[in-house]
Amino acid sequence: MADTSKEAVKTSTTNGGDRPASLTPQKINYLRALEAESIHILREAVAEFARPVMLYSIGKDSSVMLRLAQKAFFPGKIPFPLLHIDTSYKFPEMVEFRDRYAREIGAELIVHKNQEALDAGANPFVLGTQKCCGLLKTKSLLDALAEGDFTAAFGGARRDEEKSRAKERVYSFRDSFGQWDPKNQRPELWNIFNSRINKGESIRVFPLSNWTEADVWFYIYLEKIPIVPLYFAKEHNVVIRGGSIVVAYDKWDLLPGEKTQRMVVRMRSLGCVPCTGAIRSTADTVPKIIEEMISFRRSERENRVIDHDEEGSMEIKKREGYF
Amino acid sequence: MSLAANQETWGFESFMERNLEKDLLRFTTAGSVDDGKSTLIGRLLHDSKSVFEDQMAAVKKSRINRSTGAVDFSLLTDGLRAEREQGITIDVAYRYFETPRRKFIIADTPGHEQYTRNMATGASTANLAVILIDSTKGVLAQTRRHTYIASLLGIPNVLVAINKMDLVDYSEGVFLKLQRDFDALAKQLAVAHVVAIPISALAGDNVVERGAHMPWYRGPTFLEHLETVPIRMETPSDAVRFPVQYVIRPDASFRGFAGPVASGVIRPGDPVVSLPSERKSRVKSIVTFDGDAPEAFPPMSVTITLEDEIDLSRGDMLVSPAHPPRVSRHFDAMVVWFNAEPAEPGKSYLLKHTSRTVRAKALQIHYRVNVNTLVQEPVSSLQMNDIAYVEFETVSPLFFDPYTQNRITGSFILIDPISNATLGAGMIRADLADQTVADKDRITQEYVPVTATDRYKRHGHFPGLILVEDNPGLAARLERALFDDHFEVFHVSGDALPLSAMESQYASFESAGLVVIYSCAALAPDAKRKLGALAPGRFFDLSDLQVSEDDPDAVRKILSHLQSLRAVAGDGIRNKGN
Numbered sequence A: 001m002a003d004t005s006k007e008a009v010k011t012s013t014t015n016g017g018d019r020p021a022s023l024t025p026q027k028i029n030y031l032r033a034l035e036a037e038s039i040h041i042l043r044e045a046v047a048e049f050a051r052p053v054m055l056y057s058i059g060k061d062s063s064v065m066l067r068l069a070q071k072a073f074f075p076g077k078i079p080f081p082l083l084h085i086d087t088s089y090k091f092p093e094m095v096e097f098r099d100r101y102a103r104e105i106g107a108e109l110i111v112h113k114n115q116e117a118l119d120a121g122a123n124p125f126v127l128g129t130q131k132c133c134g135l136l137k138t139k140s141l142l143d144a145l146a147e148g149d150f151t152a153a154f155g156g157a158r159r160d161e162e163k164s165r166a167k168e169r170v171y172s173f174r175d176s177f178g179q180w181d182p183k184n185q186r187p188e189l190w191n192i193f194n195s196r197i198n199k200g201e202s203i204r205v206f207p208l209s210n211w212t213e214a215d216v217w218f219y220i221y222l223e224k225i226p227i228v229p230l231y232f233a234k235e236h237n238v239v240i241r242g243g244s245i246v247v248a249y250d251k252w253d254l255l256p257g258e259k260t261q262r263m264v265v266r267m268r269s270l271g272c273v274p275c276t277g278a279i280r281s282t283a284d285t286v287p288k289i290i291e292e293m294i295s296f297r298r299s300e301r302e303n304r305v306i307d308h309d310e311e312g313s314m315e316i317k318k319r320e321g322y323f
Numbered sequence B: 001m002s003l004a005a006n007q008e009t010w011g012f013e014s015f016m017e018r019n020l021e022k023d024l025l026r027f028t029t030a031g032s033v034d035d036g037k038s039t040l041i042g043r044l045l046h047d048s049k050s051v052f053e054d055q056m057a058a059v060k061k062s063r064i065n066r067s068t069g070a071v072d073f074s075l076l077t078d079g080l081r082a083e084r085e086q087g088i089t090i091d092v093a094y095r096y097f098e099t100p101r102r103k104f105i106i107a108d109t110p111g112h113e114q115y116t117r118n119m120a121t122g123a124s125t126a127n128l129a130v131i132l133i134d135s136t137k138g139v140l141a142q143t144r145r146h147t148y149i150a151s152l153l154g155i156p157n158v159l160v161a162i163n164k165m166d167l168v169d170y171s172e173g174v175f176l177k178l179q180r181d182f183d184a185l186a187k188q189l190a191v192a193h194v195v196a197i198p199i200s201a202l203a204g205d206n207v208v209e210r211g212a213h214m215p216w217y218r219g220p221t222f223l224e225h226l227e228t229v230p231i232r233m234e235t236p237s238d239a240v241r242f243p244v245q246y247v248i249r250p251d252a253s254f255r256g257f258a259g260p261v262a263s264g265v266i267r268p269g270d271p272v273v274s275l276p277s278e279r280k281s282r283v284k285s286i287v288t289f290d291g292d293a294p295e296a297f298p299p300m301s302v303t304i305t306l307e308d309e310i311d312l313s314r315g316d317m318l319v320s321p322a323h324p325p326r327v328s329r330h331f332d333a334m335v336v337w338f339n340a341e342p343a344e345p346g347k348s349y350l351l352k353h354t355s356r357t358v359r360a361k362a363l364q365i366h367y368r369v370n371v372n373t374l375v376q377e378p379v380s381s382l383q384m385n386d387i388a389y390v391e392f393e394t395v396s397p398l399f400f401d402p403y404t405q406n407r408i409t410g411s412f413i414l415i416d417p418i419s420n421a422t423l424g425a426g427m428i429r430a431d432l433a434d435q436t437v438a439d440k441d442r443i444t445q446e447y448v449p450v451t452a453t454d455r456y457k458r459h460g461h462f463p464g465l466i467l468v469e470d471n472p473g474l475a476a477r478l479e480r481a482l483f484d485d486h487f488e489v490f491h492v493s494g495d496a497l498p499l500s501a502m503e504s505q506y507a508s509f510e511s512a513g514l515v516v517i518y519s520c521a522a523l524a525p526d527a528k529r530k531l532g533a534l535a536p537g538r539f540f541d542l543s544d545l546q547v548s549e550d551d552p553d554a555v556r557k558i559l560s561h562l563q564s565l566r567a568v569a570g571d572g573i574r575n576k577g578n
């Protein structure tokens, strides 16, 4: 008799005996469920795109995304390179961390700068933050993606970060200019993603879409994920500029008339030195950061100067090709 | 280390533990324009203290303000520039908030006529649908549409928010009437779990706080209901479905199959069959970054190694041999059409189902559902936002379950092979075995005997015998359920056909390919053995399944066991005389 029938006999006689498990479903906690969803997204994109790459910003979200990628392809290595868009205004701690960590986990790292703009003296003081980001981040990113012929780029953005992100798909389609059309997004149902693109087009893939800031911190704690030390409170030289606390490393970080002072601060998100505000805080461990975040909720991008330049500025940048 | 530091760590650990015990509820919201959806969500986010202070500040200084109140809560949720300018919500937006009891993901979907697709998108992953009704307008055509889409996409819970109660003097009579109207609609659509709550999104009554205006209302507030409604899990099921997503081969010594567990529980040592090859093996290990796992179940994403060297690739599926899925190139599905380009029978599309993408053709459109009246209408093509019942044929077989049994293996999307647009989404209802093409020609051909294989192909299952003792009611319900699930089923009562007669008749039933439910008084062990011997391997004694009589889910559970009769063809068909 064929095997299939034997299995049927077994089921009809022993079920409910040694395997009642099926009627009381097992559960994993919500953070593991989010983890599983992200791993699914990472694998799906790697399976379907010819040349994926991960946008690695060195921030806490990138660090979580990187850990998820390690998990998704274990025991294999991460099957795509990491791409860092270096504006040359990044914190030195970030660059040090980036090079060391990529080496440690054996990931391939690509660092891209818009050298042309930098040579022409691009900086946020002269250009304003909108234009500076446009040249050093958006343009640089689009160039790097085109140069590497990358068809899919993972980003660590979360939908809870900012209003225009709330409408972004997990697979965000970009035309051949890297631009996002919020009115013409592909419908995205269940966990079935459409990865079909024509030449020149690409997809930004956001595995952390459904994570919140709190989830990211809990996960960093549970998984003991290394992060850039700037997230932890420490005494720095700072100046107060336009209501923000800005860390000053050198005297050429200062505008005329500005004076530095010593202050215990930390970063809630990491960007470029002149445009990332610090917050006064003594939280120097992950539990303390979480405690602070819960007792004192302020959205984390508030300390980034760029989003507040003009109402809806994030949306404008995204349309142009920014992450 | 100081005592203080120790205490802090201890406090944090227990906080963390409690936090991780929270369930995650995904819900979708739908209402017609101006029913107050944005106001309600804004109010919910605000009152549940999860609106960040600075976003609040940005709203307060914003130039556009559509409502007259001090703070326009809807501005907290309307994201995009174009939408702010037009003053409408035009795309699905996802919001996140939590309370000490639960975490929530809201898929906020617009109520516009032309955006059925957005509602379907939001509903596809939701456990609950919030449907708004403006108490001054009542149940509208749109309400019907939203409720229909919620039921179509298999959302188990509906919460009806009867809004703007302040405009009808917080009248209990108005609320009760609207509740009755909606209940009638829910019954018609077979929506199982409906709760109606009277609210004023603007004033805040019964959203988070109770308020003083509706003392006659005793039920939970909107948020209380969200915090306590049972999150109905997808059908728990013994049937393992593991679509292979990606093969991990770091070196010659390791070959792991990565994918999500779509249903069932997988443990090392379990037998599995791979589809489409039908090769058998056993699970060797469940490999994860955090060490080998003792078991894997939904919604985990894991990597499985097998004991035998079986060649598997993306798009294949590992399943339990006792409960295989349907394997077919030919099936019926409910389809939601998203594209301006109409869908027509005969056109070729790409169909993506789990990790498998195949060419597919719509053979015929059985009917379109008029979402405003729910009337089935004959049509020759599908327009944007149409919902229809469509017969499909694929170039290679899919391994699927009906959507009502498995949201993952029962769903697919359709993609335009040229523009790459996502054209539509489908929910599989029925397997149409691969028989139709030859049938018509066969009459003119020379005589070919009808074999058990032919019957298997037509019925989509093997014959079988189910014994129900002392419970004719259950037998009758089971017959209906099997029939509705496309089984060729026949209910025989022991009164009409005593055991001895059954023994002599069964061979004919089996030849006909029928699933027979034999319902009689309790049998002695000996008699039972005799009966079981009539259908070796396909005899189901319900007393063995240990489903309790008063379990409302009994029939569904039995049904999931009987899916083993749908084992993959090629195995175990007993053709007489071969």
Ligand SMILES: Nc1nc2c(ncn2[C@@H]2O[C@H](COP(=O)(O)OP(=O)(O)O)[C@@H](O)[C@H]2O)c(=O)[nH]1
Binding pocket: B031, B032, B033, B034, B035, B036, B037, B038, B039, B040, B066, B067, B068, B074, B089, B163, B164, B165, B166, B167, B199, B200, B201, B202, B203
């Ligand atoms: N009186 C009253 N007005 C409301 C209530 N909820 C919303 N509104 C008003 O109805 C209008 C439409 O609300 P909005 O939230 O933008 O509706 P949406 O189109 O469904 O998102 C706005 O002027 C709101 O202030 C309510 O409970 N009572």
